Structure formats: structure tokens, C-alpha cells
Amino acid sequence: MERLETAMADVGPDACRIFHGRGGVDEAWKHVVIDWYRPALLVTLYADRENSADWLTQLQTMAEQHEKIECLLVQRRYQAGAPVERIFGEAPEQATESGLSYQLSLEKNQNHGFFPDMKPGRDWLRERAAGKRVLNLFAYTCALSVAAVQGGAQQVVNLDQSSRSLAVGRENHRLNFPPERCRSVRYLAHDLFKSWGRLKRLAPFDLVVLDPPSHQPGSFVAVKDYPRLLRRLPEVLAEKAEVLACLNAPELDDTFLTELFAEHLPQAKFSGILPQPTGYEEAEAGRRLKRLVYRLEG
Known part of the structure; x- marks a missing residue:
């Protein structure tokens, strides 16, 4: 107490x-x-x-x-x-x-619609978004998109399999911005790997957020699908694009992502790890929510 x-x-x-x-x-x-x-x-x-x-x-x-x-x-x-x-x-x-x-839906769902532990990611986007084209993969309720729009993003594309989550995302934008700013945001309720062609037509993107579930059969399983995602990612990246790669899987430490990038997206160079938000002290730092930043070179 x-x-x-x-x-x-x-x-x-x-x-x-x-x-x-x-x-x-x-x-x-x-x-x-x-x-x-x-x-x-x-x-x-x-x-x-x-x-x-x-x-x-x-x-x-x-x-x-x-x-x-x-x-x-x-x-x-x-x-x-x-x-x-x-x-x-x-x-x-x-x-x-x-x-x-x-x-918020604190009384209805296991996940409540907003994750405080992604504050460093929202801060990172807000600081870099001005004039940029942003791709928010596994967007859920689009909180990262809202931060990007606040930061002055030219356009944001949110993709998630759940149309219900994206509907909440639309409302999140309406809560914070006038209609003319909301028109710069798109919502795609699609399976990522089945909709890659559409993403390529909307590309290139200057900032990309990868925040997938760690183990959700039928949607994304990190150990199998993260490598697939990284191999295809250059097809939608602008020159010198930045990637925020996230993963909430305590059983996998930071080296899981660094090794994947080295093998499957070597042209993206490691820029750093976003700080932990206040209140999320971890006994083993490598087991925390991963928030790694990469920048495309060459």
C-alpha cells in the first residue's frame, strides 16, 4: 500500500x-x-x-x-x-x-484498446512524422497513427485483420482531429501477406511500424512470420526509411530481432532501442517489450 x-x-x-x-x-x-x-x-x-x-x-x-x-x-x-x-x-x-x-473498453475485452507501454513508440513517431508517409502494420486501434497525425504526417496507412479494431481506430482519430486531417488516414482490414500488392501500390513509406502479436495462429506467429515480413519489407520502403520493430514476447530476448534483421534485412542498420516508459521496471531487460529502431541505408 x-x-x-x-x-x-x-x-x-x-x-x-x-x-x-x-x-x-x-x-x-x-x-x-x-x-x-x-x-x-x-x-x-x-x-x-x-x-x-x-x-x-x-x-x-x-x-x-x-x-x-x-x-x-x-x-x-x-x-x-x-x-x-x-x-x-x-x-x-x-x-x-x-x-x-x-x-477504452476496460470492462469488455481482455485487451482494453490502449497500451500505455507503447508510449515511447508514439513519442518516437510524433517527433519524426512531419511531412512523412507512415505505414502502421498490425495497427489494432491505431493509437500510433493518432500520434503520427499529431506529429504532422502527410499520410498514414493502418493495416489490421480486425475491422472492429480499425473502427475504434477511426473513432480515435475523430476524437482528436478535424475531418480534413482525418482524411489523410487510411484503414485496411486485410491479412498482411494476402494484401502485399495493395501496400506496394500505396508505397513508398518513410516510417514503418511493426507491432505484431507474438503468437496468434491464423494471423501472425513471430518465429515463422517475422522473417517473411522483413524479407518483403524493402518493397514498400522509401530511401532512408526508418523502421520501428516491436515484439511483446518475454520468451524471446532482443537478439531475436537483431539476428532477424541481420539475416533478412541487412541493408537496414540498427539505430537504437527506445527507452522503457516509467513504471515498467524489468528484472531481465532483454525480456521486455522490444522497441528497436532501424534505418535503411544504401
Whole structure:
């Protein structure tokens, strides 16, 4: 409770992680993460432990008395369907980050529509997007696209198999920009490898984001499909294009991506790793969410 009180003292309007047990820094709490979506705390449990009821009761008491907290939710990812229990209050329908708003569905889905851990990627895009053509692969709800538009992108193409996710992405753009700016954004609800010809017709792109699922049969399996993707990527890249390559797979360390690029896209040179956002401390740095930057040369 003391650690949570300290973390809550510093939170503002932006969505963020305030407790990252999954990082393994504290073995006893590896099954717990807590996120802030103003004005709600979302507790996510990845295992059932004997003492959970006790500390959740303490957390509820603290939350009910805290001036910033108006809602408390608990998601049990270890149960079928990852159900979310609303302890008190009304769940917010939007998240905020860097002055932008994003649709949330905290009580409906295992994934809530917005991932705070990709803030470094959104910051990176915003800083580089001015006048650029951006390709956002595995776009989900297009949060990265919103950041690119805010940064002045000339055009953004979002591709994802889920038309439902892209519909939320459209709404995210409408939340933040007037219609004339939204017209520079396209949404393709297609399978990536079956739609490569269409991407080639829309190319070249100056900035490309790769943020695929790590293991989603029928869509993308990293160990099999990341090499395929990198081999084809030069077909849609502009001269000196930059690529942000991401992967959320704790079982694979950073060398998984660096070795793939060296073998399958050697003309792209490693530029660096984006920093971890505040609150995501990891016991093993190589197991964190990967955010590697490459630049095309030659």
C-alpha cells in the first residue's frame, strides 16, 4: 500500500502503469500489475494466490479514500475470458496521453484498446512524422497513427485483420482531429501477406511500424512470420526509411530481432532501442517489450 500511495502521488491525467509485478523485480508480486486510467485503477491478476483477497480489501479501502481515484476494477486473466469485476465507481471510456484521447473498453475485452507501454513508440513517431508517409502494420486501434497525425504526417496507412479494431481506430482519430486531417488516414482490414500488392501500390513509406502479436495462429506467429515480413519489407520502403520493430514476447530476448534483421534485412542498420516508459521496471531487460529502431541505408 505504501508503494501504491507513492506512485499515486505522481500520477497525472496520462494513462500509465503504477505497479509492474510482471517485470519480476519482486518475485512475490509477479502475478500483479496495476494501471492508471484516470480516474480509475485497473488491477490485473495473472494467478490466483491465497492472500489476494486480503490485499485487495486493503487496496479498496485506500482507493475509496483517495482523492484521485473514482473507480476500481479487477481483471482476472487466469480465468476463462479474463473477466473484469468493477469494485466501485464508473469505468472511464477514454484514456489520455500527451494531450490526445483514446477509446477504452476496460470492462469488455481482455485487451482494453490502449497500451500505455507503447508510449515511447508514439513519442518516437510524433517527433519524426512531419511531412512523412507512415505505414502502421498490425495497427489494432491505431493509437500510433493518432500520434503520427499529431506529429504532422502527410499520410498514414493502418493495416489490421480486425475491422472492429480499425473502427475504434477511426473513432480515435475523430476524437482528436478535424475531418480534413482525418482524411489523410487510411484503414485496411486485410491479412498482411494476402494484401502485399495493395501496400506496394500505396508505397513508398518513410516510417514503418511493426507491432505484431507474438503468437496468434491464423494471423501472425513471430518465429515463422517475422522473417517473411522483413524479407518483403524493402518493397514498400522509401530511401532512408526508418523502421520501428516491436515484439511483446518475454520468451524471446532482443537478439531475436537483431539476428532477424541481420539475416533478412541487412541493408537496414540498427539505430537504437527506445527507452522503457516509467513504471515498467524489468528484472531481465532483454525480456521486455522490444522497441528497436532501424534505418535503411544504401
